[in-house]
Amino acid sequence: MKIIEELLMQFSLSVSKITDKIYTVSISKEKLRQTVVFLKNNEKLLFDFLVDIIGVDYEDSFGVIYNLSSTQFPAYTVLVKTHTNDRKNPHFDSIFDLWQSAGLYEREIHDFFGIKFINNVDMRRLFLRQDWCGYPFRKDYDPSLEVNHIPFSNEKLTDMEKINDGDSIFEKNDFVVNFGPQHPSTHGVLHLRIVLDGEIIKKIDPNFGYIHRGIEKMCETYTYQQLLHLTERLDYLSGSINRHGMCLVVEKGLGLEVPDRASYVRIIIDELTRIASHLLGWGCMAMDMGSITAFIYGMRDRENIMSIFEETCGARLMANYNVIGGIINDIHPNFQRKIKRFIPYMRKMLKEHHFLFTNNPIANGRMKNVGYLSKEQAISLGATGPTGRASGWSNDVRKIDPYSAYKYVDFKEILRTDGLTFDRYIVRLDEIEESLKIIEQLIDNIPSGAYVTKTKTIIKLPEGEFYQRVEGARGEFSIFICSRGDKYPYRVKFRSPCIPLVNALKSIAIGTKIADLVMLGGSLDYVVPCIDR
């Protein structure tokens, strides 16, 4: 787009492009805040969605990349790059006051790279223990056990709540309840510390990192074929979609053509994954509200999808189906027949789900008028996916930046404007119907031919940066790869759609009751392994 380019040129000298929709702007760190404010507030550009903040260790310097996207031109992305040569005491200006999502991203970079963000008071570690020595994503990090012993004691709760200058984030007389890490309805090992006044929630402080596996760090020592497996372990409920994204970014880097057959099958698998994920999300939300029967119904319908996966992919949850260049093996002879049987079944069951739960007076009373998330807030928090769409923010990557075979299919982006819990709930159920429509259009038209393009045994991405985003079941999942031409990536960064969702919970659950907190968690539908990468 001309206009974006011109405006960017005005501001900075070095504008380059990764692809024709992704611009990179390099600026000095003093001009960082100014540039970001300009991009955010410029009326023509409106780059007001902070997708992610990426930290990179360039060995001689530390770089921070601000990944901005526009709500005006959602297909375009600007990567604002800045760096500092000060390795002893690296610091940047904080932008936590511009975006609600920025605070957590900055904490993550501080945790991994030891970069300080000036003015951000809350510079606790996000994933690692507060007493961890060193910063693991630095290239000169010493992983030996002498530096960081295997701890035999739990981290003290008081350590978790101390911000910069030793103050606690809680007041002295706060009634603090530990909600997790072992709690039946935090959807994994999420640790929320909530301040209660009777039943009413005053404050929430999420603690992450109980199942942090360092996947991004592991990626740096894995070849491209190997690290595909890791992507499915992020958001395990939309594993195939994540893996699809990873394949796309590598294929884009190699300039590889994917056969149409593979693209079609990939999308069918993606949409099935999305249906399975939404069904589970629906069931879990119902269970959070105390309706166990609905959960079992969701699992029952999901089972059909799992059996389709089992036949074609050989696995149920981690399908391991996409590979670089296509899909790992051809579809099972039963694939089309089973899916065609599944579509009318699912439609019938959707009606039953609506009858059982949506029209239930208690469920209605619980979901309506609770957990309002405005569009501005959703954008500021970066709450993408069904959550953002329920608030009226059109952010479906499948629509705004169609990848793979999505340009051939016709479907509706479900948008609602109220932003209440009920809307988030309804968006999920309606998206199941849209996914069914997509599958219906593709299933009879799977082109014949090869299903995979042969690649070399050792894949080396050319030097440079690669970026791809896909629509996961919970929101925008994007992958940033910085390559130096080796067979291993230099830095991989996954954008987790779930961190903003937990952040959203932090702001919408204030003033509601404990029962609502659990239900709101269900309606945002975060998955903890996606947060704890």
Place this chain on the structure above:
Amino acid sequence: MFHFSIVLNCVDKFLHVYFTDSCVLFIDFFLVGIFILVFYAVLALVLIYLERKICAFFQCRLGPMRVGPFGIFQPVADMIKILLKEVIKINGVDVFLFRLAIYLVIIASMCTFGAIPFDRGLHVIDFNMGVFYFLSISSIGVVGILLAGWASNNKYTIIGAMRSGAQLISYELSCGLSLMIIVILSGSLKLSVIVEQQFYVWNIFRGGIPTIIAFIVYLISGHAETNRGPFDLPEAESELTAGYHTEYSGIQFGFFYLAEYLNMFIVAAIASTLFLGGWMPLHIIGWDLFNEIMDHIPPIIWLFSKIFVCIFLALWVRWTMPRLRIDQLLKLEWKILMPISLVNILFMFFWMMYL
């Protein structure tokens, strides 16, 4: 019709031959106590099996299938498991209150259980104020729940206990008020009198519209009294892990579990005694042959089938509805059920006076 009191009198006479009066009284009490305890435990097993099976069918599952044919011995196995489990000692609890809580809960439910008339004469004590006794003794249970939550020294349990205190005390009101309708109708608090009065027409039909309203209100509030979904806030497992009994283990937990199931039975039993004719068979005025045939079905089967219908309703609701929130729960009681019950009493009064 067969009288159970004949059998009981025989036993009593038999004992009188060999023992003195006070001794006989003691043995009578002892036998009745044993009988009630055993019946209580066996009934709990049956109820657990029923609940698991019915819930499974609501959820398109089979439920327990492995232990015995159709898994009928599953609750027995569960019972053995829970008896053998270690009772974990927890630091920082108020040991005396912690243990006392269980007994209060179980004793309250046992005492109520004892007052149910199972058949003509098959009745531990026929109080002349039986309905009042039901209401008063069953509300001791809430003390146990509050103590359990308080003594556990845990933030979740105290929230659960507070919720439960608010819930049980509120719902007792509409529960009591709807039973008052029956008292107005029959003019007696004595359970045997109330049941005998329903020889031809059950109370629910005899009292017309007000009793039907009262029956519905009683079913809702009685269901809330038992702490079961959609009113299971005190133990809301997705919010408070297990609510007031989080810290209990082994047989201590087992007692809470037992009391919960038996309370469900007791609520259903009171509903069927006061509203659906108790052990009285279905009689229709004028249909003598029909009444004769109905009389041949033992009264205890009548009572249990009525109780089963009420329990089935409770299970149906429990496994369909999501949970209420605490403010909605209290709103339902204080703004809807309570006013309805109060107006209903006036309505009943006019019904009795003018119709």
